[in-house]
Amino acid sequence: MARVDPGRVTEVLEALRGDPRVEQAEPNHVYHALYEPNDPRFKEQWHLQKIRASDAWDVTIGKGVTVAVIDTGVAYEKHRDFFQVEDLAGCSFAKGFNFLTSDPHGNDDHGHGTHVAGTIAQATNNKIGVAGVAYGCTIMPLKVLSSQGSGTVAHIAQAIRYAADNNAKVINMSLGGPFPSRVMEQACTYAKSKGVLIVCAAGNERRDRVSYPAAYEACVAVSATGPTDELAFYSNYGDKVAIAAPGGDKRFGEAGGVLQNSINPADRTQQGYFSWQGTSMAAPHVAGAAALVMSLGVAKPDKVLQILQSSARKKDDKRRFGAGILDCYAAVKKAKSACGWWRLALALVMAFLAVRWAGSSVRRPLWPSAGFFVCLVIGSSGLFFLPQLGLSWLPLSDTLSTGFPQWDVACLGVERHASPVFYSVAIPLVLAILFMGSAWRRQLLAGFSVGVGAHLAHAALFALGDAQGSLGQNVIWLLANSALCLLLGRVLLKSLARDAR
Amino acid sequence: MVTIKGTVVFEDLSGGVWVLAADDGNRYQMEGGDKKLLKDGQRATVSGELASDSMGIGMVGEILRVKSYVLG
Known part of the structure; x- marks a missing residue:
């Protein structure tokens, strides 16, 4: 690797590419985050x-989305000899399940599933250990693989259906095999039809074909890259690969791998x-x-x-x-x-309803202003x-x-x-009480209140709606507050019509 | 039942999996076996079942359920 002045990258690349001794040359992007966790x-x-x-965390950390980890289990709770690894403390977990023993404790007796769950949701900005991609999301630990890291397609298919039936929005399957299974493919199709995104590892056979379940139509196959953005030496590839992500390449030494907190496979009483x-x-x-995208x-x-x-970076x-x-x-940003x-379409529908509703009660048409x-x-x-x-450069444009x-x-x-304060009628109501003195205000x-109501309705119907989440994510809370916002809008519009008489 | 001759390898993939690198070039993720068999570099002739109904974390090839083995 060579360090080059940013202004000269293109020039140096061209020179290197022109050199017959150089097989390939490309920039190694290193990003410096706006925000660094502690x-x-x-x-x-x-x-x-x-x-x-970490740049994405300025926008969302994946709250309200449940990700099912179908794997060797997750070290997420204290139960019998099992314990929670330190850097999953404070993370959110949905009810787990162990399909090998048919009990509701999806604990890990290998370490693989805990490492995978760590990449997804490791406790972040907690002054301990490492970080995870969507640390606000909820992990559903589903154990289907033995302490040696293998399991049957029957159990895996059951777990896929369980996840889909229990409100998971994403399934991660860092597992695979060379043979297709109709039972498993049907389970994947079922889960997708229920709105679940199924993410699968492409496989480690170094060949031009991805493993199953990654190869199924309903699944997203992920190939692995190393620290220099090249395909990792072990990764499968082929036309079914949907996207690539870092999976580590330890030919670059220990630091070339993916670092997460897990139990030690060599001594399961220890963590590290x-x-x-x-x-x-990578998956x-x-x-x-x-999960980050869905939370939006x-x-x-x-x-x-x-x-x-x-x-994705092309x-x-x-x-x-x-x-x-x-x-x-x-x-x-795209999401x-x-x-x-x-949201805007829903807001226009709700505005139409509020205006008609207010207008009909005062028996005269109402005309909302540009404001x-x-x-x-x-x-x-x-x-x-x-x-x-x-126009992203405008101040406050993110907000x-x-x-x-x-x-x-x-x-x-x-x-x-x-927050239940923002995700409710509270702020439109307080503003209405403070500022309703004049007609134009x-x-x-009224517009603001109906708009907030539309946002809450959208969140309840499409986005955050998750009974396991906090109050501000509860479907009933959101719908009730959306209705109150609509009602407040109507009251304000009606008072306008009365004043105009 | 199949009988496969090869070398037992601890592959540094997915946190570590035991692989039988067969002499014919095929690779299998092993399920079962004991400490005598599961040594990196151990030569062995392994008898067992190819578990076509199974999948694993290694994703290096088929899963081989070890029933018995002869070292060397």
Whole structure:
């Protein structure tokens, strides 16, 4: 590797490429994050820096999305001889299941599943150990593989259906084999039909064909890259590869692997930080990124994949890298604007209802002002089109391009996202009480209230809706507050009509 | 039942898996076996079942359920 002045990269590359002794030359992107978590060994996680995970955390940490880890289990609870590894403390877990023993404790007796879960959701910014891609998401530990790391397709298929039936939005399968199975393929098709994105490792056979289940139509096959963005030596490739992500390459030494907290496979009573390599390690980076995207309100698995692929860092060889190397930050930026149109459409429908409803009770037509519509946009979708217009450089554009409830990230910090104060009628109500003195302000307040209501309705129906989440993510809470926002909008509009008489 | 001659290898993949690198070039993720067999570089003739109904973390080839073995 060579260090080059940023202004001379193209010139040096051209010179190197022209040299017959040089097989290949390309830039090795190293990103410096805007935000660095305080986890002491985060600096060693080159794999998270490659995918710009910490930049994405300014926008979302994946709260409200459940990711099922179908694996050797996860060291997530104290149960019999099992314990929770230190850097999963404080993480959110859904009810697990052990399909080998048919009991609700998906603990790990190998270490593989815990490492994979760590990549997805390791406790982050907790001054301990390392970080994870979507540390706000909920992990569902499903044990299907034995202490030697193998299991039957019957158990795996059961786990896929269990995850789909229990509100998982993403499934990670860092497992595979050379033979297809109809039972498993049907389970994958079923899960996808229920809105689950299934992320699978491409396999470690170094061959031009991905393993099963990665090869199924309903699954996303992930190939593995090393620290220099080249395909890792062990990774499968081929036309089924959808996307590539860091899986580690220890030909670069111990530091070339993916570093997470797990139990020690050689002594299961001990835990530690292990640098491992494999397409097993690549897939959970994509599963975590999918959780980030879904937490912003993108619900359909095909749409999530399309966002991940179109935002990936492009590479020339599609058979090795699919659409390119995962880029979380670019993906969450795309996801944010992807929901904007839906939120705006919902806001317009709700505005129509509020206006008609208020107008019919005072028996005269009501005409909302331009200010009403501006505040409707601010409350619901925000100026989501700013990045598409190339205006991301504007001050506060990150915040302004989201609907008002999402401003909680800027005001309270990303860890308190989906705050019940912002995700409720509270702020529109307080503003209405304080400022409803004049007619023109009531127009603005009515638009804002209906807009917030639309944002909450969208969150309940498509995005955060997850009964296991906090109050601000609860479907009933969101729908009730959405209705209250609509009602408040109507009251404000009605008072306008009365004053006009 | 199959009988496969090869070298037992501890592959540094997915946190570590025991692989039988067969002399014919095929590779198998092993399930079962004991400490005498599971030594990096151990030559062995392994008898067992190819578990076509199974998958694993190694993803290096088929899963071989070890029933018996002869060292050397």
